[in-house]
Amino acid sequence: xxxxxxxxxxxxxxxxxxxxxxxxxxxxxxxxxxxxxxxxxxxxxxxxxxxxxxxxxxxxxxxxxxxxxxxxxxxxxxxxxxxxxxxxxxxxxxxxxxxxxxxxxxxxxxxxxxxxxxxxxxxxxxxxxxxxxxxxxxxxxxxxxxxxxxxxxxxxxxxxxxxxxxxxxxxxxxxxxxxxxxxxxxxxxxxxxxxxxxxxxxxxxxxxxxxxxxxxxxxxxxxxxxxxxxxxxxxxxxxxxxxxxxxxxxx
Amino acid sequence: xxxxxxxxxxxxxxxxxxxxxxxxxxxxxxxxxxxxxxxxxxxxxxxxxxxxxxxxxxxxxxxxxxxxxxxxxxxxxxxxxxxxxxxxxxxxxxxxxxxxxxxxxxxxxxxxxxxxxxxxxxxxxxxxxxxxxxxxxxxxxxxxxxxxxxxxxxxxxxxxxxxxxxxxxxxxxxxxxxxxxxxxxxxxxxxxxxxxxxxxxxxxxxxxxxxxxxxxxxxxxxxxxxxxxxxxxxxxxxxxxxxxxxxxxxx
DNA sequence: CTCTTTGATATACACTTGTTTAACTGAGGA
DNA sequence: TCCTCAGTTAAACAAGTGTATATCAAAGAG
Numbered sequence: 001x002x003x004x005x006x007x008x009x010x011x012x013x014x015x016x017x018x019x020x021x022x023x024x025x026x027x028x029x030x031x032x033x034x035x036x037x038x039x040x041x042x043x044x045x046x047x048x049x050x051x052x053x054x055x056x057x058x059x060x061x062x063x064x065x066x067x068x069x070x071x072x073x074x075x076x077x078x079x080x081x082x083x084x085x086x087x088x089x090x091x092x093x094x095x096x097x098x099x100x101x102x103x104x105x106x107x108x109x110x111x112x113x114x115x116x117x118x119x120x121x122x123x124x125x126x127x128x129x130x131x132x133x134x135x136x137x138x139x140x141x142x143x144x145x146x147x148x149x150x151x152x153x154x155x156x157x158x159x160x161x162x163x164x165x166x167x168x169x170x171x172x173x174x175x176x177x178x179x180x181x182x183x184x185x186x187x188x189x190x191x192x193x194x195x196x197x198x199x200x201x202x203x204x205x206x207x208x209x210x211x212x213x214x215x216x217x218x219x220x221x222x223x224x225x226x227x228x229x230x231x232x233x234x235x236x237x238x239x240x241x242x243x244x245x246x247x248x249x250x251x
Numbered sequence: 252x253x254x255x256x257x258x259x260x261x262x263x264x265x266x267x268x269x270x271x272x273x274x275x276x277x278x279x280x281x282x283x284x285x286x287x288x289x290x291x292x293x294x295x296x297x298x299x300x301x302x303x304x305x306x307x308x309x310x311x312x313x314x315x316x317x318x319x320x321x322x323x324x325x326x327x328x329x330x331x332x333x334x335x336x337x338x339x340x341x342x343x344x345x346x347x348x349x350x351x352x353x354x355x356x357x358x359x360x361x362x363x364x365x366x367x368x369x370x371x372x373x374x375x376x377x378x379x380x381x382x383x384x385x386x387x388x389x390x391x392x393x394x395x396x397x398x399x400x401x402x403x404x405x406x407x408x409x410x411x412x413x414x415x416x417x418x419x420x421x422x423x424x425x426x427x428x429x430x431x432x433x434x435x436x437x438x439x440x441x442x443x444x445x446x447x448x449x450x451x452x453x454x455x456x457x458x459x460x461x462x463x464x465x466x467x468x469x470x471x472x473x474x475x476x477x478x479x480x481x482x483x484x485x486x487x488x489x490x491x492x493x494x495x496x497x498x499x500x501x502x
Numbered sequence: 503c504t505c506t507t508t509g510a511t512a513t514a515c516a517c518t519t520g521t522t523t524a525a526c527t528g529a530g531g532a
Numbered sequence: 533t534c535c536t537c538a539g540t541t542a543a544a545c546a547a548g549t550g551t552a553t554a555t556c557a558a559a560g561a562g
Contacts, residue, residue, distance in 0.1 A: 022510095022511060022512075022555095022556065022557080023510085023511065023512090024557090024558090025509080025510055025511075025557085025558080026509095026510095026558080028509085030509095033509085033510095046390075048391070049387065049388055049391050050301055050302055050387065051301055051302050054548075054549065054550085055549075055550060055551085056548085056549085056550095064510075064511085065510070065511050065512070066511090066512090066550085066551085067509095067510065067511060067512080067513095067551095067552090067553090068509085068510065068511090069550085069551090070550095070551065070552075071508095071509070071510075072509095075550075075551075076549095076550060076551085077550095125390055126390070129386075129387055129389070129390040129391075130387075132383045132384075132386040132387040133383075133384070133387030135380075135383040135387075135446070135450070136300065136301065136380055136381075136383040136384030136387060137300055138380070138450055139297075139376055139377070139380040139450075140299070140300050140380075145450075145452070148450065148452060149452035149453065149454070152447060152452050152454065153452070153454055156454065180455075181459075181463060181466075184444070184455065184463060185440065185444070185463060185464075185467040187443065187447070188439075188440050188441075188442075188443030188444035188447060189436065189439050189440045189443055190439075190443065191439075191442070191443030191446065191447060192438065192439030192440055192441065192442030192443035192444075192446075193435070193436070193439035193443075195386070195442065195443075196403060196438070196439060196442065199386070199389055199390075199396075199399065201396070201399060201400035201403050201404070202400065203400070203403065203404055203407065204431075204435065208432075212432060212435060212436060213436075216436040216471055219470050219471050219472075219473055220467055220470050220471060221470075222470055273525095273526065273527080273540095273541060273542075274540085274541065274542085275527095275528090277528080277539095277540095279539085284539090305518075305519065305520085306519075306520060306521085307518085307519085307520095315540075315541090316540070316541050316542070317520085317521085317541090317542090318521095318522085318523090318539095318540065318541065318542075319539085319540070319541090320520085320521090321520095321521070321522075322538095322539070322540080326520075326521080327519095327520060327521090328520095
């Protein structure tokens, strides 16, 4: 019986004014507040799932009261949409950055990009969990679909940009169509391994994945063995065109 | 204002007894009812998302009243868990079946399996949407995690079984470890393409995927070109061991 | 310093949720 | 035929949901 609560609720304001003080607060800029609410949203969805991430829990996580949701976003759904866009942006930015930050040959850049996607912090159970939760809404919400499409396109573009110079380096065909198909396949490989790897069902050790994907990418792109897994060594022979189409077998 | 509802609710039973008749119903067997509730659950989650699939909507979809949830399952969560297990079971069964049903060479079987995963009915937006929604809960619920792990293991096993004879046929190394790694990579490729393909962001036509994955799988397994995409032609040359390590380039 | 603005709070509201309980009824056995 | 039992309904329940509104106070402008 909620009798206790009811007696309080009969005179809530009076009680509050006399015995309690209103919560102190800071007036923050629009960007800061929006971001803190968005990050609290992601935290709650990752922790409690979509159904457990109520407005009250999210605002409590952000250290504010429920009214601010309406103030900074039109509604809870709008806030969640913004959180999804924020997550996708972070994901693609991190991946792109890991490739851009790597100095060296195109092979090294591509290898770095692939490995980055299958190691922390990119390959993270919480992130994958969040991502899957949102993917489940893409079908029902056009805004979600657009966010997904933009993120996917960006990812494909980055991959194409990384793949093409590698193909050129090894004297492989590198038409736009070929690069695109390679990007689609490689993206599928990344996505699948990223997801199953992060969920970590315990069927294999997660740390085999970086080597596994560089090896798989070599074969997918028909590069000589070691072109990505040991770029320094393999590149020299490739550059000299001694055995540009050499193929090896796993031992 | 819910005034109308309130006036009715002051004497609901009396009103019901005098003017309305109780809903007619059938007494069905345990299996039939459970299955119908499970399928209604999947339908509702696919249609309304996880947050929109309430007990009332699900039971209405199944044509029964809310009380039956407690009768056939302990709770709504328990019903959803059963629905997830049902979905995973269907998915793996369909995939295995498509491989088993194909008569012919190991290459044809593998190719059929790969293509089946990237065409209807396996590659379906509704199914992928459901799958992603559930994956988002794997992290929070040990039962979900177990269901996921079992499904994943089953899928890997099927893949290994399909891959090994193909490798043998082409004189490739086929140790257990090699088959396993190939299965992991190929599973990642399937998962990623299946998901992004079904979500169909419109960046490419979905019908390029079956050919794309057979080509990619040939290169991943280092088979001669056409071994999977045109198994009848390629197999003969492979069987005669004329060019077991031949490598081709995309035109 | 005072005034004004508006970010922020606290509360109210209407509604939905998952679960529980009591009443009813269809179908098979004696 | 009647009786019993379990499958099923219908109603009630407490808790929680997202949103709206009235109030308050922090910080900058004059």
